[in-house]
Amino acid sequence: xxxxxxxxxxxxxxxxxxxxxxxxxGLDNDTLVNMYRTMIKIRLFEExxxxxxxxxxxxxxxxxxxxxxxxxxxxxxxxxxxxxLLNHHRGHGHFIASGADxxxxxxxxxxxxxGYCHGRGGSMHIAxxxxxxxxxxxxxxxxxxxxxxxxxxxxxxxTDQLVLVLFGDGATNEGIFHESLNMSAIWDLPVIYLCxxxxxxxxxxxxxxxxxxxxxxRALAHGIPGYFIDGNDVLAVYEFMKNATExxxxxxxxxxxxxxxxxxxxxxxxxxxxxxxREEIEAWKKRGxxxxxxxxxxxxxxxxxxxxxxxxxxxxxxxxxxxTFAENSPxxxxxxxxxxxxx
Amino acid sequence: MPEITYRGAIHDAMVEEMRRDKRVFLIGxxxxxxxxxxxxxxxxxxxxxxxxxxETPISxxxxxxxxxxxxxxGMRPIAELMFMDFVLLAMExxxxxxxxxRYMFGGKAKVPMVIRMPSGSGTGAAAQHSQSLxxxxxxxxxxxxxxxxxxxxxKGLLISSIRxxxxxxxxxxxLLYKIKGEVPAxxxxxxxxxxxxxxxxxxxxxxxxxxxxxxxxxxxxxxxTEGISIExxxxxxLRPLDTDAIARSVKKTGRLLVVHEAVKTGGWxxxxxxxxxxxxxxxxxxxxxxxLTGKDIPxxxxxxxxxxxxxxxxxxxxxxxxxxxxxx
Numbered sequence: 001x002x003x004x005x006x007x008x009x010x011x012x013x014x015x016x017x018x019x020x021x022x023x024x025x026g027l028d029n030d031t032l033v034n035m036y037r038t039m040i041k042i043r044l045f046e047e048x049x050x051x052x053x054x055x056x057x058x059x060x061x062x063x064x065x066x067x068x069x070x071x072x073x074x075x076x077x078x079x080x081x082x083x084x085l086l087n088h089h090r091g092h093g094h095f096i097a098s099g100a101d102x103x104x105x106x107x108x109x110x111x112x113x114x115g116y117c118h119g120r121g122g123s124m125h126i127a128x129x130x131x132x133x134x135x136x137x138x139x140x141x142x143x144x145x146x147x148x149x150x151x152x153x154x155x156x157x158x159t160d161q162l163v164l165v166l167f168g169d170g171a172t173n174e175g176i177f178h179e180s181l182n183m184s185a186i187w188d189l190p191v192i193y194l195c196x197x198x199x200x201x202x203x204x205x206x207x208x209x210x211x212x213x214x215x216x217x218r219a220l221a222h223g224i225p226g227y228f229i230d231g232n233d234v235l236a237v238y239e240f241m242k243n244a245t246e247x248x249x250x251x252x253x254x255x256x257x258x259x260x261x262x263x264x265x266x267x268x269x270x271x272x273x274x275x276x277x278r279e280e281i282e283a284w285k286k287r288g289x290x291x292x293x294x295x296x297x298x299x300x301x302x303x304x305x306x307x308x309x310x311x312x313x314x315x316x317x318x319x320x321x322x323x324t325f326a327e328n329s330p331x332x333x334x335x336x337x338x339x340x341x342x343x
Numbered sequence: 344m345p346e347i348t349y350r351g352a353i354h355d356a357m358v359e360e361m362r363r364d365k366r367v368f369l370i371g372x373x374x375x376x377x378x379x380x381x382x383x384x385x386x387x388x389x390x391x392x393x394x395x396x397x398e399t400p401i402s403x404x405x406x407x408x409x410x411x412x413x414x415x416x417g418m419r420p421i422a423e424l425m426f427m428d429f430v431l432l433a434m435e436x437x438x439x440x441x442x443x444x445r446y447m448f449g450g451k452a453k454v455p456m457v458i459r460m461p462s463g464s465g466t467g468a469a470a471q472h473s474q475s476l477x478x479x480x481x482x483x484x485x486x487x488x489x490x491x492x493x494x495x496x497x498k499g500l501l502i503s504s505i506r507x508x509x510x511x512x513x514x515x516x517x518l519l520y521k522i523k524g525e526v527p528a529x530x531x532x533x534x535x536x537x538x539x540x541x542x543x544x545x546x547x548x549x550x551x552x553x554x555x556x557x558x559x560x561x562x563x564x565x566x567x568t569e570g571i572s573i574e575x576x577x578x579x580x581l582r583p584l585d586t587d588a589i590a591r592s593v594k595k596t597g598r599l600l601v602v603h604e605a606v607k608t609g610g611w612x613x614x615x616x617x618x619x620x621x622x623x624x625x626x627x628x629x630x631x632x633x634x635l636t637g638k639d640i641p642x643x644x645x646x647x648x649x650x651x652x653x654x655x656x657x658x659x660x661x662x663x664x665x666x667x668x669x670x671x
Contacts, residue, residue, distance in 0.1 A: 119449075
């Protein structure tokens, strides 16, 4: 639990050692390929979302997570179906990794009645309450507000579920961040705080607006185990998440994991990338999470170029099907606009 | 029927619901050994233990956020805020999370929580511990706002609020905690959204809430001896507001005065008057509708200034006489 970032745990290892380590983590070859497939699914979903917006088919805004797929998959492959997920506004990837139906996601994105929220929420509020997916949140730190309470409920209900709350670097400067961490710490609540440090809160570069980095030091200040890891290494994310869930699920209290990653698209559609250079974006793309994992799997002979192509085609076809489903779905009825204000 | 205090009625409602339903728990500052800043939760720690009498750090945003989170996954929290003024620290989880979760997630979420909050002036607590902010809360779709004026209503309405599947703000006027009233020993509840006629009359309708109900009843009793007949309507629930009951009374009396402690501008008196303006009851009015409210100032500390900041019985009496004499 040092203050230095724990370097890409797997990058410096030989391929066979990586596979050995993956096996120790319980990841068989099929699962590794499935993780890769899910990362592609997320990437293609986000790229399609961007295209749909450009075609004028999207009413509102969106926050795309391309470049951050390793975080979503590394975490989503660890948590159980009955664990609670509190997502942030850049949350498409996390929903996909946790097994969400991309037809319903795409329909929600296009504001259709068949969407997860019947078109009431849009990209920023996708939720599937029945699957313990408690929603993406349009308020920075919104999920953090709810997390301690969900953890408290789990503790009082005496189950071994846990709460995964996702947020960006920007949320760590909201007051609720400290209130929530303090509350979870004093009550040993089963909450995993997963901070996606993608270097910018909208345009605000982390170091310029944060008194103390890495953010995991702020967790340490609250007596919570905190880690700072390479968020573009899907196996590293998986490993730290797995250890965290084992710790948290056995009633030892909250864990904080900060992952370093990078978003390729702008913050939202209003972003003209005035705060960062094209060179910087390109440099990050060169060490992007998908490329790195792909290289590993090819080196390990778990996939080859043909298989890669096939996966892209398969996932692309799923995304196209989702778009067709969404586009052919009905709009919500105006007469229902007053529904669901109260239970 | 036994007589108990308003404070005791709220205490009893919480205790009975916690005995009946394991999902109900109380969360807030100093609610354990201390018994709450106004003594409402006295003795509850001994019966229910620290898990269900969940004492928190001074973190209002986290308290209301935690209540909302717990409510979304099957618990029924009662959050106690020490003063209503502190709900301003918790507006984010209340307004952006609890109030909207059901709608923006397409009708699938439920947030059954109660936030209890002592309101109002009269204790010399000055500007940051004396506000009546119910109008702000009423403005938010997805929240219910309840404000009982008697021990009987406090118990019956709190039981309904705890059982309600929505976020409910439960406004308790501090000066009411000590008043006594008859409360049945057996279980009962009062539905939310139903007004009560606290004093029947023919000449003028006074719509009022909380401590002002007590003051208006006192004025009604006094003026009765002069043959002036005042109907005091207590909405009890400010959102949803029982506009039908208000319109019915106005049709009968032809006159309306709305009295509240909250400040005038943007206060809920305007909402009541607008609802009458929009209803057939408007045609029955014999004089302009009037409102008597807190002055548009922060609550001052000095005893005399504090009293002058909000309506007192003599103000209510003067205003009623003025309306009846067409002098405004």
